[in-house]
Amino acid sequence: MGFLDRFFKEPSWGVHPDDHKRPAADVPLRILPTPERVYMPLSQHVGGAARPIVVVGQQVLKGQLLADAQGNISAPIHAPVSGTVFAIGDVTAPHASGLPFRAITIESDGQDRWIDTEQVADPFALAPEEIARKAAAAGVVGLGGATFPSAVKFALGKRLKVETLIVNGGECEPYLSSDDRIMRDFADQVVDGVRLVMHAIGAKEALVGIEDNKPEAIAAMRKAAASFSEVKICPVPTRYPMGSDKQLIQTLTGKEVPSNARAAEVGVLVHNVSTCAAVHKAVRLGQPLVERIVTLNGGAIATPGNIYAPLGTLVADLLAFVGLKGDPARLILGGPMMGTPLAHDRIPLVKGASGILAFNAAEAATPEAGPCIRCGTCADACPMGLLPMEMAAHIRVEDFEGAEGYALGDCISCGCCAYVCPSHIPLVQYFSYAKGELMAAERVKLRTDATKRLAEARSARIEREKQEKAEAAARRKAEKDAAAAAKAAAAKAPAKDSGQAQGETV
Amino acid sequence: MLVSVGSLSLMGLALGSMLGAASRYLAVEENPLEAEIQAMLPGSQCGQCGYVGCAQAAAALAKGEAQVTLCPPGGKATAEALAAKLGIKVDLSAVVDSGPQIADVTEEICIGCSRCLKVCPTDAIIGAAKQVHNVIREACTGCSSCVNVCPTEALSLMPIPVTLQHWVWPQPASSAS
Amino acid sequence: MNENLGSPVAAPYTTTSNNPGRIMATVMVALAPSTLYGFWLYGWPSIYLWLITIASAMLGEAFFLRAMDRQASKALTDGSAILTGWLLAVSLPPWAPWWIGAFGGLFGIVLGKHAFGGLGQNLFNPAMVARVALLISFPVQMTSWVGAAPLFAEGSPGPLDGLVILFKGIPAAFDAMTSATTLGFSKTEMSRGVDLLQSAAHAPALSMIGERAGSMGETAAWLIIAGGLMLIIKRIISWHIPVAMLLGVALPAVALNAYDPAHFLDAQTHLMSGGVMLGAFFIATDYVTSPNSPAGRFVFGFGCGLLTYVIRTWAGYPEGVAFAVMLMNALTPIIDNHFRPRIYGRNRKGLPLQVAD
Known part of the structure; x- marks a missing residue:
């Protein structure tokens, strides 16, 4: 009974878009020839930008530290190619705004000479903290797209005594297959990384969630994990957004993460499969994160597939490698559901970039938005159980607090609502706009408070200075008076004495 | 007919006098608006509005003596917020907002x-x-x-x-x- | 490569090919069998009335959009005006005069929909607004029912007779066709002091097939259910409103009929007569005017059913679907506010879940 499955077997949330993963997913991994120049951004992670420690003109080897982590939540940056530091300046960020950010440009010498790395034969003999330290030093961040520094998450998991490590191999975004590819081609690295992460956080079991539209990856991972009973490969239904942390946790463990809490507080921690492979390289081989697998897909690409490329490679170089069938109508970093629009192709590949999509005109065509007919399809699709149409109605009239009343803050921007909307209303943009405005209002409030404090401090200071001046003046006057009095007293001393004598005589 | 006209008038009269009494006896002494407006102003006491400080400007705004567009550092955003708070409609398109x-x-x-x-x-x-x-x-x-x-x-x-x-x-x- | 400057557009960059026009078209397809059955059952006058009602609804939409300086052609193709006209037409007495349809179509679109701000903004179901307005203004024409007069059957009006009926009223030759509905008949008899047990013998027969007096498209219960099931399977509507509405009518009917069969009609009669089926699957389920959470939809549907039963049983009108739906439409914002879906990571009250230690 095929149609009954729709009512009983599938999760009640989410959507099922055409995945467009094949044929790109089945094409063997290709390695990008070292580009002439790479642009290594200082800010490829959540948290503080890295601080450059190289100077222009300096020779660097592949894997050499370029910029050090700065602050508690930050990650270092390493050279993705060997060569010369050419410049430290601004490049366009892979960000919807198209604003610039700092990057270190390296001119490749074409030799790809690695720096000496410290290999560890038995990393399980190391202390858990040492694994976290090595991952941090290698600049490993969440490669699923969140780019949160992994070592910080390890420490959190250790502190909150997380029992279960969830490994995210969901890759629910259409078109993308970089995680699929890493599980097919490097399953042993992934499984070793999973065990290292378990060691680092002290977890007892690992559940690897893989959507059941990737049978090859499931088979490869099962084979690699066969001798490790603590690593369980769990196929999950293909349903967008299965790769979202909260939905995957719910599907695999039945647990729900409270809306104001972190996953670790319910005893689970989620890491992406690519992150685990990066941890394997960082800990066992001592190699920092300088390369990644990126999917190049979309109708405008001649030979779609997965490419192993150094970080900092320009999107233009990647597109040239796979070939274009005419000008792409739209460039996207990431998947089509949650990706970031790219204004042009002179933008570097960053750690969190799982895919670059070049859409042709047909794929990029967006139907014109119409009025909301309150069909409720968006609410049925929302994996968080929110009411997108109500929030959008409030945001349209700039009532951001009203939208917050419908738990706008719980929105994960997965795009399900806008995807299913029959009127094609850009719901996610409404929510992003409102979240941005609310954040800006919060910043203004903080600033106003700070201003008030400063203004009060100033008036207090002026008051204090005035008082001190007055006191000083008074003191001086008093001293002067005292001195004068003393002088007068000294001069009048005999008279006083005589007076006393007089008094005594009275 | 007469009964219904009479009863409606009576109801109107009774409710009206209740409202009148409420506005007299339950009136809020102090103007809470002033404090709220002051909280919305930047609070730097810069004096560009022509008043000595933000508190004085807030008092003038609450009394309706000042324009909501009085605060240059606050810009368009503050003017909009003030207009909303005071329930007045202002055409802010003329206000040149150079941003913060x-x-x-x-x-x-x-x-x-x-x-x-x-x-x-x-x-x-x-x-x-x-x-x-x-x-x-x-x-x-x-x-x-x-x-x-x-x-x-x-x-x-x-x-x-x-x-x-x-x-x-x-x-x-x-x-x- | 061209630089894609200007205001950025947020994800998602893919969408479905669904659109309001397609949804409306699917509903029309689901509605078509019972309407076609109505055409067959009541003959040419009903076909003409259907055409006039839809035409006037579209005219109203076009006129209003033109007056508002909006593009009329685009909005007309989304089919919402056609559907409103259609739903109104199938809830009219099949041999009603032409101006009932014309006035109803215009009234529904202009006052029921555009006065509230157009598609998606109306509080009340436009078709039901028009039907209630017509019922209150023209009670005679709106309660003049005819029995079966199948197309091409002996004694049924032909195409020309149909036009005469539409524009000049029912001629004497067809007077014998007029008939009463079960609900109307029982109500009249009760008011004369004849209880249901006595009047049952003469009451118009119920028919699952739909051969009875009633509105144009409300009689063929099985075709309406089939259409409704199609909409549920195609996920155009959810099951909550139809099921809850039918329960809302059936439960009190069962209970009170068991208590006193002489004064309360049985559940089967209630479900099989009047517009309950049409209302449950096609009218109460209108997106714009119904709640959008499953729980809310259930409450809404049950309220529609219960109010229908109450109006039929105790109020002056023999039929109450239109009133019931409109009353519940008015409650939709309140239902929406009280029956929100549970948010992931929060309890039913909307507070964050507690972390279990």
Whole structure:
């Protein structure tokens, strides 16, 4: 009974878009020839930008530290190619705004000479903290797209005594297959990384969630994990957004993460499969994160597939490698559901970039938005159980607090609502706009408070200075008076004495 | 007919007098609006509105004696918020909003006279006599008090540059109603 | 490569090919069998009335959009005006005069929909607004029912007779066709002091097939259910409103009929007569005017059913679907506010879940 499955077997949330993963997913991994120049951004992670420690003109080897982590939540940056530091300046960020950010440009010498790395034969003999330290030093961040520094998450998991490590191999975004590819081609690295992460956080079991539209990856991972009973490969239904942390946790463990809490507080921690492979390289081989697998897909690409490329490679170089069938109508970093629009192709590949999509005109065509007919399809699709149409109605009239009343803050921007909307209303943009405005209002409030404090401090200071001046003046006057009095007293001393004598005589 | 007319009139009369009584006996003595408005103003006491400080400006706004567009550092956003609070409709399209601005010292021209230090309401300018001064960006409110006293025009207001951290998504272009 | 400047557009960059026009078209397809059955059952006058009602609804939409300086052609193709006209037409007495349809179509679109701000903004179901307005203004024409007069059957009006009926009223030759509905008949008899047990013998027969007096498209219960099931399977509507509405009518009917069969009609009669079926699957389920959470939809549907039963049983009108739906439409914002879906990571009250230690 095929149609009954729709009512009983599938999760009640989410959507099922055409995945467009094949044929790109089945094409063997290709390695990008070292580009002439790479642009290594200082800010490829959540948290503080890295601080450059190289100077222009300096020779660097592949894997050499370029910029050090700065602050508690930050990650270092390493050279993705060997060569010369050419410049430290601004490049366009892979960000919807198209604003610039700092990057270190390296001119490749074409030799790809690695720096000496410290290999560890038995990393399980190391202390858990040492694994976290090595991952941090290698600049490993969440490669699923969140780019949160992994070592910080390890420490959190250790502190909150997380029992279960969830490994995210969901890759629910259409078109993308970089995680699929890493599980097919490097399953042993992934499984070793999973065990290292378990060691680092002290977890007892690992559940690897893989959507059941990737049978090859499931088979490869099962084979690699066969001798490790603590690593369980769990196929999950293909349903967008299965790769979202909260939905995957719910599907695999039945647990729900409270809306104001972190996953670790319910005893689970989620890491992406690519992150685990990066941890394997960082800990066992001592190699920092300088390369990644990126999917190049979309109708405008001649030979779609997965490419192993150094970080900092320009999107233009990647597109040239796979070939274009005419000008792409739209460039996207990431998947089509949650990706970031790219204004042009002179933008570097960053750690969190799982895919670059070049859409042709047909794929990029967006139907014109119409009025909301309150069909409720968006609410049925929302994996968080929110009411997108109500929030959008409030945001349209700039009532951001009203939208917050419908738990706008719980929105994960997965795009399900806008995807299913029959009127094609850009719901996610409404929510992003409102979240941005609310954040800006919060910043203004903080600033106003700070201003008030400063203004009060100033008036207090002026008051204090005035008082001190007055006191000083008074003191001086008093001293002067005292001195004068003393002088007068000294001069009048005999008279006083005589007076006393007089008094005594009275 | 007469009964219904009579009963309706009676009801109206009774309810009306209740409202009247309520407005007299339950009236709020102090104007709470004033405090709320003051909280919305920048609070730097820069005096550009023509009042001595933000508290006085708030009092004038609450009494309806001042325009909601009185606060240059607050800009369009503050004017909008004030208009909403006071329930008045103002055409703000005429208000030129250059966005939030902060003061900036052109170091080549600064002679280190330290006049700006004395007028800055938030102590956002550092420096000493005969030394080039500098603006602490986080503390500056863009009130332009310093710009007015600078003898060499070394001080000017610059729009705060939009950064990746501060950029926000624009409203969707096709906001169909 | 061209620089894609200007205001950025947020994800998602893919969408479905669904659109309001397609949804409306699917509903029309689901509605078509029972309407076609109505055409067959009541003959040419009903076909003409259907055409006139839809035409006037579209005219109203076009006129209003033109007056508002909006593009009329685009909005007309989304089919919402056609559907409103259609739903109104199938809830009219099949041999009603032409101006009932014309006035109803215009009234529904202009006052029921555009006065509230157009598609998606109306509080009340436009078709039901029009039907209630017509019922209150023209009670005679709106309660003049005819029995079966199948197309091409002996004694049924032909195409020309149909036009005469539409524009000049029912001629004497067809007077014998007029008939009463079960609900109307029982109500009249009860008011004369004849209880249901006595009047049952003469009451118009119920028919699952739909051969009875009633509105144009409300009689063929099985075709309406089939259409409704199609909409549920195609996920155009959810099952909550139809099921809850039918329960809302059936439960009190069962209970009170068991208590006193002489004064309360049985559940089967209630479900099989009047517009309950049409209302449950096609009218109460209108997106714009019904709640959008499953729980809310259930409450809404049950309220529609219960109010229908109450109006039929105790109020002056023999039929109450239109009134019931409109009353519940008015409650939709309140239902929406009280029956929100549970948010992931929060309890039913909307507070964050507690972390279990």
